[in-house]
Amino acid sequence: MQCRLVVNGFLSSSKFSEIYAWLKAAFEKRGHDMTVCTNIELAFEKTAVTEPILFWDKDVTLAKGLEAMGLRLFNSSRAIEYCDNKALTYIALKDKVPMPTTIPAPMTYRNIGYTHTEFVKKAGDLLGYPFVIKECFGSFGQQVYLAKEPSQAMSIVKNTREPLVFQKFIAESQGKDIRINVVGGKAQAAMLRRNEKDFRANITIGGKMEKYTPSAEEINIAEYVCDILGLDFGGVDLLIGSSGPLVCEVNSNAHFKNIYDCTNINIADKIAEHIEKCMDI
Ligand SMILES: Nc1ncnc2c1ncn2[C@@H]1O[C@H](COP(=O)(O)OP(=O)(O)O)[C@@H](O)[C@H]1O
Numbered sequence: 368m369q370c371r372l373v374v375n376g377f378l379s380s381s382k383f384s385e386i387y388a389w390l391k392a393a394f395e396k397r398g399h400d401m402t403v404c405t406n407i408e409l410a411f412e413k414t415a416v417t418e419p420i421l422f423w424d425k426d427v428t429l430a431k432g433l434e435a436m437g438l439r440l441f442n443s444s445r446a447i448e449y450c451d452n453k454a455l456t457y458i459a460l461k462d463k464v465p466m467p468t469t470i471p472a473p474m475t476y477r478n479i480g481y482t483h484t485e486f487v488k489k490a491g492d493l494l495g496y497p498f499v500i501k502e503c504f505g506s507f508g509q510q511v512y513l514a515k516e517p518s519q520a521m522s523i524v525k526n527t528r529e530p531l532v533f534q535k536f537i538a539e540s541q542g543k544d545i546r547i548n549v550v551g552g553k554a555q556a557a558m559l560r561r562n563e564k565d566f567r568a569n570i571t572i573g574g575k576m577e578k579y580t581p582s583a584e585e586i587n588i589a590e591y592v593c594d595i596l597g598l599d600f601g602g603v604d605l606l607i608g609s610s611g612p613l614v615c616e617v618n619s620n621a622h623f624k625n626i627y628d629c630t631n632i633n634i635a636d637k638i639a640e641h642i643e644k645c646m647d648i
C-alpha cells in the first residue's frame with residue numbers, strides 16, 4: 368500500500384521527528400511505502416496526493432481540504448478538531464461519560480484579550496477553589512493552571528488571550544492520571560502517571576510513569592470516548608475520582624514513546640494494522 372504521513376512543518380523538535388520515524392518504520396516493516404510530507408508542502412500541492420493519509424498533525428483546515436477531495440484521513444478532521452479543543456471535547460462527551468464539571472469560557476478576540484474578568488469569579492463560585500484553568504489548545508500539561516484563589520484565577524485569565532475552559536479540580540487525583548491508548552476501538556496499552564511535586568501528571572513536566580492494568584470500567588470509558596469522537600487512534604487521559612474514573616481530556620495525536628518504554632507495546636504497529644484493516648489490505 369502507498370500511504371502518506373502528514374506532519375506539521377513548524378514543529379522541529381526531536382520529540383516529534385522520533386514519532387514520525389516510528390510510524391514510517393511500522394509501515395515499511397509491513398511492506399508499505401510511506402512518504403512523509405508537511406502541511407506547508409500540502410498547502411500548495413494538495414492535488415498531488417491520492418493515497419490514504421496518516422494525518423499526524425492538527426492542521427484541521429488542511430485536513431478538511433483533503434477530505435473534501437475524497438481522501439481518507441486517519442484521524443479524520445472532525446476527530447482531530449474535537450480533541451484538539453478541550454471545550455469541544457467536553458461538549459461532545461458531556462452526559463455520555465463521567466467528566467469533571469467544565470465551563471467553556473466566553474470567547475474573546477486575540478487583539479482584545481479578556482478585558483472583563485467578572486465571569487472568572489462566577490466560575491470560582493460554581494467550581495469552588497482551587498479550580499483548573501486550561502487553554503483549549505494546550506499539550507504536555509504546559510497550558511494547564513491551578514487557580515487557588517480568586518485573585519490568582521483573575522490574573523491567569525488576564526494574562527492570556529487564548530480560548531479557555533474552567534474545570535472542577537479533582538483533588539483525589541492530584542498529580543495522578545491514567546493514560547490509555549486506543550487503536551481501532553480497542554484499548555491497547557495503559558500507564559499510570561504520577562507527579563509528587565505538581566498537580567499535573569504529564570511526563571514532560573516531571574511525572575513518572577508506571578505499568579498499569581486498567582479496570583473494565585476504565586477500558587470501556589476509553590473505548591467509548593474514542594467511538595464518540597470518531598478516533599481511529601487516540602490517547603485518553605482519565606482522572607481517578609473518588610467514585611470512579613473521570614475523563615480528563617483526549618489526544619488525537621498521542622505521543623507513544625513513553626507508553627512503549629513503559630509497556631513495550633508499539634502503538635505505531637497497531638496504527639499500521641488498523642489502517643491496513645480499514646483499507647482492506
Ligand atoms: N480537573 C482536573 N483535576 C485534577 N487534575 C487535573 C485536572 N485536569 C487536568 N489535571 C492534571 O493536569 C494534567 C494535564 O491536563 P490535561 O487536560 O491532560 O492537559 P494536556 O493536554 O496539557 O495534557 C492531567 O494529566 C492531570 O494530571
Ligand SMILES: [Mg+2]
Nearest residue numbers: 507508604616
Ligand atoms: Mg493530557
